[in-house]
Amino acid sequence: MSAEKVTTSEQIAIGVAHSKLILIGEHAVVHGQPAIAIPFPLVGVESVVEYVPGSIKFDSSFYHGPMNLAPKTMQGIVNSVKETLNYLELPKKDLLIQIKSSIPPGKGLGSSASVAIAVVKSLFSYAERSFTTDELLELANISETVNHGSPSGIDTLTITTECPVWYEKEHPIYFIRPFDDFHFIVADSGEVGDTRTAVESVTRLLRSAPKIIQGKLERIGELTHQAKHALEKAGKNFLGQLLNEAQKELEALGVSDAKLNRLIEFARQEGALGAKLTGAGNGGCIIALAKNEVHSRQLADKLRKFGAQAVWPFVLKAQN
Numbered sequence: 524m525s526a527e528k529v530t531t532s533e534q535i536a537i538g539v540a541h542s543k544l545i546l547i548g549e550h551a552v553v554h555g556q557p558a559i560a561i562p563f564p565l566v567g568v569e570s571v572v573e574y575v576p577g578s579i580k581f582d583s584s585f586y587h588g589p590m591n592l593a594p595k596t597m598q599g600i601v602n603s604v605k606e607t608l609n610y611l612e613l614p615k616k617d618l619l620i621q622i623k624s625s626i627p628p629g630k631g632l633g634s635s636a637s638v639a640i641a642v643v644k645s646l647f648s649y650a651e652r653s654f655t656t657d658e659l660l661e662l663a664n665i666s667e668t669v670n671h672g673s674p675s676g677i678d679t680l681t682i683t684t685e686c687p688v689w690y691e692k693e694h695p696i697y698f699i700r701p702f703d704d705f706h707f708i709v710a711d712s713g714e715v716g717d718t719r720t721a722v723e724s725v726t727r728l729l730r731s732a733p734k735i736i737q738g739k740l741e742r743i744g745e746l747t748h749q750a751k752h753a754l755e756k757a758g759k760n761f762l763g764q765l766l767n768e769a770q771k772e773l774e775a776l777g778v779s780d781a782k783l784n785r786l787i788e789f790a791r792q793e794g795a796l797g798a799k800l801t802g803a804g805n806g807g808c809i810i811a812l813a814k815n816e817v818h819s820r821q822l823a824d825k826l827r828k829f830g831a832q833a834v835w836p837f838v839l840k841a842q843n
């Protein structure tokens with residue numbers, strides 16, 4: 524794989540990354556169950572690395588200044604930058620790293636993972652080096668581990684692909700080829716979530732009631748297996764039911780909040796075939812499955828009027 528090669532004569536290099544959505548399997552995937560995630564190209568990150576003498580500096584909407592004074596919330600990306608520079612045998616100086624993102628953070632859309640992937644890609648490009656997916660994931664996951672504690676790895680992986688991904692820890696990756704177009708709507712509840720807190724709360728629950736919670740995680744795993752079948756063969760009506768079932772389990776795990784529930788309920792009332800939270804939850808976004816393209820546009824409009832902070836209709840295209 525080659526990094527985006529830009530005008531190296533001017534010592535500027537760019538790395539880009541799209542976002543991701545978890546269709547089904549979030550939280551369960553941390554505990555060994557499978558999950559399905561979809562690349563989400565409607566929002567993304569661009570990282571521009573430029574030769575600027577002096578210490579390494581960041582320029583982003585959340586921080587502007589020297590890397591060594593970056594806030595704690597940026598510690599993940601700082602660690603990824605340092606490790607990538609070590610790996611590339613580049614000096615830790617004379618760089619300005621500009622990060623431009625259209626991914627709202629804390630909304631379950633993989634903002635931190637996209638930033639990490641885009642920044643690592645831009646540093647490879649700056650060094651005029653190509654990279655393998657494994658190199659990219661290893662260096663970006665350094666940031667994700669700081670941000671999320673024990674990430675499953677699904678976010679960074681999906682951000683490096685163009686196809687829906689079947690992901691199960693320590694298993695080979697499988698790319699799903701949808702047999703039909705699936706029309707989804709992503710809607711932002713307006714609340715910011717925190718992945719680390721949500722993941723830790725499920726882990727605590729699992730420790731306190733292992734049998735019951737393990738049962739729920741396994742049920743999500745079963746639904747995820749069925750969702751793969753729905754994408755590859757059985758179709759949208761079945762997929763919709765599975766999304767609704769998964770939402771029940773996520774509610775029982777305590778990761779869906781009132782605003783998410785309200786949006787999900789509204790989407791279903793307005794004819795969505797299924798709807799659930801996407802990502803870590805307790806804030807963030809929902810994903811709803813529409814009947815077709817026209818319904819998707821109508822539902823998106825209605826969700827906007829109902830108060831969703833942002834709404835993105837998008838189609839997962841058939842791949843034959």
Ligand code: PMV
Nearest residue numbers: 549550631633674675802803
């Ligand atoms: O909200 P996000 O995009 O950070 O989703 C993380 C998905 C989880 O399953 C909750 C955590 C993980 O590492 O897989």
